[in-house]
Amino acid sequence: MRMIEDHGSFEGRQQVWEHDSRETRTPMRFSVYLPPAAKAGPAPVVWWLSGLTCNEQNFIIKAGAQRYASELGLIIVGPDTSPRGPALDGGEVAGDPDGQGEIGPSAGYYLDATQAPWAPHYRMRSYVEGELPEVVAANFPADMSRQGMCGHSMGGHGALTVSLRNPGRFRATSALAPISAPTKVESGRKRLRAYLGEDEQAWRAYDATCLIEDGGRLPELLVDQGLDDPLMERLRPDLLEAACREHGQSLELRRLAGYGHNYYFVASVIGEHLRWHAERLRP
Amino acid sequence: MRMIEDHGSFEGRQQVWEHDSRETRTPMRFSVYLPPAAKAGPAPVVWWLSGLTCNEQNFIIKAGAQRYASELGLIIVGPDTSPRGPALDGGEVAGDPDGQGEIGPSAGYYLDATQAPWAPHYRMRSYVEGELPEVVAANFPADMSRQGMCGHSMGGHGALTVSLRNPGRFRATSALAPISAPTKVESGRKRLRAYLGEDEQAWRAYDATCLIEDGGRLPELLVDQGLDDPLMERLRPDLLEAACREHGQSLELRRLAGYGHNYYFVASVIGEHLRWHAERLRP
Numbered sequence: 001m002r003m004i005e006d007h008g009s010f011e012g013r014q015q016v017w018e019h020d021s022r023e024t025r026t027p028m029r030f031s032v033y034l035p036p037a038a039k040a041g042p043a044p045v046v047w048w049l050s051g052l053t054c055n056e057q058n059f060i061i062k063a064g065a066q067r068y069a070s071e072l073g074l075i076i077v078g079p080d081t082s083p084r085g086p087a088l089d090g091g092e093v094a095g096d097p098d099g100q101g102e103i104g105p106s107a108g109y110y111l112d113a114t115q116a117p118w119a120p121h122y123r124m125r126s127y128v129e130g131e132l133p134e135v136v137a138a139n140f141p142a143d144m145s146r147q148g149m150c151g152h153s154m155g156g157h158g159a160l161t162v163s164l165r166n167p168g169r170f171r172a173t174s175a176l177a178p179i180s181a182p183t184k185v186e187s188g189r190k191r192l193r194a195y196l197g198e199d200e201q202a203w204r205a206y207d208a209t210c211l212i213e214d215g216g217r218l219p220e221l222l223v224d225q226g227l228d229d230p231l232m233e234r235l236r237p238d239l240l241e242a243a244c245r246e247h248g249q250s251l252e253l254r255r256l257a258g259y260g261h262n263y264y265f266v267a268s269v270i271g272e273h274l275r276w277h278a279e280r281l282r283p
Numbered sequence: 284m285r286m287i288e289d290h291g292s293f294e295g296r297q298q299v300w301e302h303d304s305r306e307t308r309t310p311m312r313f314s315v316y317l318p319p320a321a322k323a324g325p326a327p328v329v330w331w332l333s334g335l336t337c338n339e340q341n342f343i344i345k346a347g348a349q350r351y352a353s354e355l356g357l358i359i360v361g362p363d364t365s366p367r368g369p370a371l372d373g374g375e376v377a378g379d380p381d382g383q384g385e386i387g388p389s390a391g392y393y394l395d396a397t398q399a400p401w402a403p404h405y406r407m408r409s410y411v412e413g414e415l416p417e418v419v420a421a422n423f424p425a426d427m428s429r430q431g432m433c434g435h436s437m438g439g440h441g442a443l444t445v446s447l448r449n450p451g452r453f454r455a456t457s458a459l460a461p462i463s464a465p466t467k468v469e470s471g472r473k474r475l476r477a478y479l480g481e482d483e484q485a486w487r488a489y490d491a492t493c494l495i496e497d498g499g500r501l502p503e504l505l506v507d508q509g510l511d512d513p514l515m516e517r518l519r520p521d522l523l524e525a526a527c528r529e530h531g532q533s534l535e536l537r538r539l540a541g542y543g544h545n546y547y548f549v550a551s552v553i554g555e556h557l558r559w560h561a562e563r564l565r566p
Contacts, residue, residue, distance in 0.1 A: 007548075008540075008551065062344055062345065066547070066551075258291035262290060264290035
């Protein structure tokens with residue numbers, strides 16, 4: 001583990017660390033916010049999964065979450081969104097069919113790829129579900145019995161699917177403008193096909209609506225969606241809402257006027273999400 | 284005036300505008316945060332001046348100020364830090380003697396240059412003191428009888444010197460890790476010489492300690508300085524403190540443990556600064 005950054009932030013520390021991942025077989029970076037309360041003993045952990053085009057930096061620079069995490073005594077851990085490295089960077093080298101950055105670096109989709117050329121390194125599901133929690137538990141004052149899961153866009157997809165596949169692990173799950181039904185929209189189908197192949201049954205573990213259709217349940221779900229979001233056709237909160245209604249999954253879906261898909265939206269609602277998590281992460 | 288960006292942010296709008304400046308003779312961009320209260324009528328304005336390497340983006344992306352401005356009902360206007368354009372970009376073209384980015388684009392120093400090649404465009408003093416306030420007054424619901432002035436690093440220098448040269452214009456002036464005494468440190472002297480020539484008398488209008496020595500007074504000054512700031516030798520808050528003490532200028536200088544020079548520091552204290560401004564900007 002190598003410390004890359006360490007900044008004073010709201011009486012706590014905003015850090016970035018790098019380690020050699022056994023899952024991705026690359027160096028991986030992640031951010032950790034340590035609130036002042038973590039000096040006195042273990043603090044609950046909220047996981048933050050970022051969206052397409054992001055690395056571990058966007059959230060810590062743009063969301064303004066440290067203020068709330070400091071007040072609420074939450075550790076926030078934010079992994080990168082894909083493996084990276086000389087052999088992996090760039091759509092062409094990495095094999096993105098359209099070279100549009102929708103597959104490959106920054107577009108790991110929080111899945112374990114089974115197809116060439118992705119399979120050897122693109123193991124973000126195993127990294128986020130298995131390896132990184134071990135690293136965090138071993139190296140930071142984290143109370144792993146109190147975890148929450150949150151993310152934005154592609155990371156909202158990650159938050160929903162990781163939680164639905166691991167019932168009981170997270171006491172709270174919420175998402176901001178998540179990709180909710182990738183098997184049912186073309187941009188999602190393109191990615192799932194590239195990473196997982198033609199067998200659409202294998203895609204269902206990476207689609208929140210499918211996981212709910214297949215019996216996945218969480219005690220609660222909080223989802224915020226800006227009504228000026230230009231990507232609504234790719235996100236399809238309506239399909240998440242329909243699946244939840246049909247299958248008895250509790251969902252609070254808030255449609256918020258005036259907000260887009262960007263970090264100005266994330267910053268505007270992250271405080272309420274973290275407060276919602278903190279209420280559910282009390283000892 | 285051309286609208287470049289317009290985002291929902293904390294129930295208000297974060298905008299970026301561009302206009303053709305008569306002072307710099309270039310297109311200039313500036314950010315405007317409009318709080319929800321500005322829908323109902325004129326709101327007070329806090330000016331934000333950014334530091335070296337910044338443009339109008341850094342503050343609106345990184346500082347998390349919108350939350351406070353929304354709550355407090357403050358408009359925040361943030362100009363770019365220098366003129367830009369094909370003929371002006373790049374240390375070499377622009378004539379930065381060392382090519383280190385300390386003079387030229389992003390390093391306008393909030394002064395009116397008198398020396399070649401800077402004089403025709405580098406008129407950030409006249410832009411910030413004269414032209415931009417006119418533009419803001421004419422185009423936004425701004426109550427120009429209630430203005431505050433704030434900035435960081437080179438922008439802290441700007442905030443102090445603009446305020447000290449315009450007594451009575453700003454009801455509140457504060458600075459974060461400001462360059463306080465540029466005539467007395469080598470990095471400052473290099474810039475002042477490049478922009479203003481060899482006559483050191485002309486430099487005094489752009490040095491907060493000199494302005495105070497020469498009789499400039501403000502009702503109050505609030506300055507925050509992180510104690511882990513690696514640029515302390517260029518900032519010299521101790522010289523500001525000495526000048527204020529010697530000449531009877533009220534100063535609250537807070538030295539804050541654990542904070543560096545970056546936007547994690549800015550984000551950690553901007554809420555207190557905006558609250559301090561808001562108290563002084565009540566109708």
